[in-house]
Structure formats: structure tokens, C-alpha cells
Amino acid sequence: xxxxxxxxxxxxxGLRIVDLTNTLSADTPTLRLPDxxxxxxxxxxEEVSRYNEPGPFWMHNNIHTGEHIGTHIDAPVHWISGKDGxxxxxxxxxxxxxxxxVLDFTAQVAENPDYLVSIDDIxxxxxxxxxxxxxxxxxxxxxWDRFSDDKEAFLNADDTGxxxxxxxxxxAKWLAEETKISGIGVETVGIDAGRGAELDPPFAAHYHLLxxxxxxxxxxxxxxxxxxxGAVIVVAPLPIVGGGGSPSRVYAIVDA
Numbered sequence: 531x532x533x534x535x536x537x538x539x540x541x542x543x544g545l546r547i548v549d550l551t552n553t554l555s556a557d558t559p560t561l562r563l564p565d566x567x568x569x570x571x572x573x574x575x576e577e578v579s580r581y582n583e584p585g586p587f588w589m590h591n592n593i594h595t596g597e598h599i600g601t602h603i604d605a606p607v608h609w610i611s612g613k614d615g616x617x618x619x620x621x622x623x624x625x626x627x628x629x630x631x632v633l634d635f636t637a638q639v640a641e642n643p644d645y646l647v648s649i650d651d652i653x654x655x656x657x658x659x660x661x662x663x664x665x666x667x668x669x670x671x672x673x674w675d676r677f678s679d680d681k682e683a684f685l686n687a688d689d690t691g692x693x694x695x696x697x698x699x700x701x702a703k704w705l706a707e708e709t710k711i712s713g714i715g716v717e718t719v720g721i722d723a724g725r726g727a728e729l730d731p732p733f734a735a736h737y738h739l740l741x742x743x744x745x746x747x748x749x750x751x752x753x754x755x756x757x758x759x760g761a762v763i764v765v766a767p768l769p770i771v772g773g774g775g776s777p778s779r780v781y782a783i784v785d786a
Contacts, residue, residue: 543786550715550750550763550780551601552678558600559677559684559749561719570596573777597775603767604721604736604746608774611741618776619769621745625712629663630763630782631655632756636673639695643686645672646723647697649704659758664710667763670695671753674717678751684719696723699734706738713745715763715780717753721746747780756782 531539539545552558556574563569576592579585597618598604606615633655638645647670652662662668672695677683686693695718697705705711714721714735721735731737739746747765762783767776 540783545783546786548752548755548761548782548784550752550782551778552675552749552751554595554600554777557679557681559679559681559719560596560599562685562687570598572596573599595777597770597773597777598720598748600777601747601749601751601780602775603765603778604740604748604775605773606740606743606745607772609733609736609740611737612743615740615743617771618767618773619771621767625665625745626765626767628712628763629666629759630669630715630756630761631659631662631666631759632669632671632753632761634671634758635695636671639672639674643693643695644723644725645695647695647701649698649701652701652705655758662709662711663759666711667713667715667747667765668705668711669715669750669753669756669763670697670717672717675749675751675753678717678749686724690725691727692724694718694724696721696726697735699729699731699738702735702738706742706744711744713747714739715747715750717750718748720748747778750780756784760785 554573556572558573560572571594573595578590578592580589605618605621606612607617635647722733726733764781765778767778770776
């Protein structure tokens with residue numbers, strides 16, 4: 531299919547677009563690090579004009595936000611292991627568009643919110659669906675997007691920390707070093723599990739993936755609408771020079 535055929539298929543309804551992005555507002559759930567670590571600011575709008583004297587025919591707002599707020603991408607320079615790697619503006623666009631596969635762990639996470647995906651889990655999926663695609667994105671469906679409008683439930687924190695799913699350290703290392711994917715996507719606030727600090731190395735998904743020029747997208751929505759294979763993902767961050775991450779609009783193109 532060439533570009534014209536793609537456009538025609540979208541126009542005719544032969545293909546459809548699924549929005550995988552959470553809305554961005556002051557109410558969007560965001561990461562909360564414990565003391566003594568510093569946190570990013572939440573998203574907010576500052577009105578400059580609204581069809582009034584400062585701007586009689588238009589509405590203008592300033593936006594205030596951290597890089598890693600809402601549905602966002604992690605670039606290699608976000609993590610110490612990737613500090614000499616690419617910033618957001620330098621990620622090749624071809625790495626931001628590619629095949630997407632969806633691995634469904636909703637049943638496991640329903641029983642254990644701290645569930646960590648293993649290499650065997652992924653290889654079992656491959657045995658049924660085929661190898662992970664080159665330049666592709668591995669999307670982990672856990673059902674966590676049902677909490678996307680509830681800050682407390684989304685972080686699921688208690689006195690022992692945040693309890694959200696992720697992957698084992700060895701899984702992150704294997705994906706980073708043994709596959710040719712572009713990155714991973716999750717429905718949770720970060721690409722590591724809520725208790726990712728307990729892994730070796732701490733926050734192993736960040737450490738291994740970003741240190742190996744692979745990327746992460748978080749707070750995804752609507753993965754239940756995607757097939758296990760056959761979707762194409764489009765990740766569209768702001769090209770922030772020097773940025774370690776950016777809020778992003780993320781779409782999937784699927785057969786109607």
C-alpha cells in the first residue's frame with residue numbers, strides 16, 4: 531500500500547484510527563516521587579486572552595507542564611544509562627512509526643497489581659503470534675487505563691510504595707539487547723513497575739531500554755481496541771531540543 535492508498539483507505543473507512551492518548555489537564559494523573567526527590571509540575575493553562583481586550587478575536591493560553599506528564603515518551607537522555615544518547619528532538623521519525631503488537635496481561639494484573647512480565651511470558655506470546663517486529667512497538671495491556679481519570683487509583687500507593695505492573699529486570703535487558711524493537715508502551719504512569727526501585731538495577735526498564743536507544747511511552751489508553759498484531763502506531767512528541775521526554779499524541783491505525 532502506498533501513501534495515496536493509505537489516505538484513501540482512511541477516508542473510505544477501510545482503516546480506522548484509534549486514539550491511544552490520555553487527555554491532558556490539571557487532573558491528569560502524574561508520577562509522585564518520594565522525598566527527597568523533586569517532582570515535575572502538573573499540567574496547567576494560564577489564560578492570556580479570551581475574546582477580550584488583550585485579544586478581541588482569539589483565545590491564547592500559556593501552558594505549564596513537565597516533560598513526563600500524561601501520555602508521554604521517554605527519550606534515551608532521560609536516564610543516566612542513555613545520557614549520551616538522543617534527546618526528544620533527535621529521535622528519527624522513522625523510529626516513531628511502526629508495527630505495534632499488544633501483549634495482554636489483564637488477567638495476571640487483576641490478581642496481582644505488582645505483576646512483572648517475564649521473558650517466558652513474551653516468548654509464549656511469540657509462539658502463538660510470531661516474533662516481535664523489527665522497528666516495532668511492544669504494548670503491554672494490563673487494564674490499567676481504567677484508572678486514567680483517578681489519581682489515587684492510578685498510582686495505587688500505600689505505605690510500601692506504588693503498586694502498578696511492569697517487567698522483570700531480565701525482561702527489560704532482553705528486550706533492550708536481544709530484540710530490534712523501537713520501544714515499549716504501557717498503560718501505567720511509567721515504563722517501570724510501581725516498585726521498580728527494588729529491581730537490580732533500580733528502574734531496570736528505564737536503565738536497559740533507554741541505555742540501548744529504545745524508547746518508552748506511558749499512560750496509553752484503548753489498547754483493548756487493538757489486535758494482538760497488525761496495527762501501526764504513530765507516536766508524535768513535541769521536538770523539544772535537549773528534552774528527555776515530551777507529552778505525546780499516540781495513534782494506532784487498524785483494519786476497520
